Amino acid sequence: MFLAKCHELDRSPTLAAMNPVAAPAERSFRNRQDKYDERRVQLAESALATLGELGYARTSLREIAQNSPFSHGVVHYYFKNKTALILHCVRYYKSRCMTRYDEIVDTALTADELRRGFADKLLETLRTEAPMHRLWYDLRNQAMFDPELREDVSAIDNGLCDMIDRVLTRYAELSDAVPRYDRNVAYSMLDGIFLAALLEHLIERDARTEAGETDDASATESSDRLRDKAFTLLPDLVAAP
Amino acid sequence: MFLAKCHELDRSPTLAAMNPVAAPAERSFRNRQDKYDERRVQLAESALATLGELGYARTSLREIAQNSPFSHGVVHYYFKNKTALILHCVRYYKSRCMTRYDEIVDTALTADELRRGFADKLLETLRTEAPMHRLWYDLRNQAMFDPELREDVSAIDNGLCDMIDRVLTRYAELSDAVPRYDRNVAYSMLDGIFLAALLEHLIERDARTEAGETDDASATESSDRLRDKAFTLLPDLVAAP
């Protein structure tokens, strides 16, 4: 047992592992460590898929394992316990979703282009990542009951607030205006609109698939409305300087 | 077994029961029926208290019974199963909270009075009914995963939207203005702000009690900020006609 196991925060690469021309023993170590990390990512992805489908409450370790190439016992080899796995998932998820609008922010040349790009992206993520979004809201809600989740949930929430703030600040710049509201207020308002659209979207979506419709089930009228709402609302979130 | 049991929607009073000078047998029937209804209310209240404390996921029937004067088996005498109890709770909860701002709407004489009254009431309900609010958000979120809850959740959500709409419509009237946003958009935005404040409030609150502070634990800085936010935001939600 010379490999760092799940029991500690073992994210720091060892000294030897930093060396590009390592001795065979050390390269092997690297390989093992890489494989180990890869497995954790693999498990996190299986867990996220399951969590997005069933929600935090009804997701069991056996269910997660069934959505992965492994058996249920393996989880405790890579993670101390269930909450450790879920927290790892949450952080992993965070690292992927925080930069969603950055490309648009960086490339848009006019306020209207940014506004349209943002609204389109909002629509797209609602349609293609609905399970992940409902999982996020589920976790954030669980944090109201379970203090163990609060630190990570707050971190993600702040990150999302920053993400929105970058959009609004840039939009204000391009509009020769200034943000009208406190960043947290603006974030909360947009988040509330997105949350409502998500709920409506999921209800519509399931109603369609239940009716046996063969259309692209991810396209709903509610998600279309979300784009319009965001598009219309954005100018109201800035004010003349 | 001549009394209507839990297995059906038995809310309709019988013909005989409508008679104010009923025969003894019928009065007895009324008494029994009343007691039966009272028990259901009693159980619903115990369940709501438990749900507000533990959340939807971690609330068991045994826990609910422990917060009531009864034992765990009695639940299945008054409700078909767990979901029936919870749905009953949800409807019961709905009937109590929908009129929260109506008195202010009806009595306020000026726009500013309404605005202040609304913001104060918002603050008050955040502080005194935090567990119920987080339960509501929990249930609404569960509806994203569990179709069984959607009908009731949608009904409540619409009711809350109406409630907010009454406030805004009246506020617009008193301001010689008109509502600026679609009612659903306005509701979603205010809801988002309230949700964020609730989460922040709970975190602050628990951090204080954990630190062993003896102050009135229901008062937090975040809840104060909520009042200011609502107070400031309200004028922006209406526009010149």
Add this chain to the structure above:
DNA sequence: CTCAAGTCTTGACGACTGTCAAGACTCTTC
């Protein structure tokens, strides 16, 4: 009082959960 209907408690059931230990398998190193 007697009896029956209504009400509630108790204890059990099968299913499911997170956790963990024992062992089998795989791969690297000598």
Add this chain to the structure above:
DNA sequence: GAAGAGTCTTGACAGTCGTCAAGACTTGAG
């Protein structure tokens, strides 16, 4: 190829859950 560390599977454990049936207690009618 032998040895041993690393990886994964299997099966069991203690606990909890929703559900339900059997019976004890309570209440009111005759």
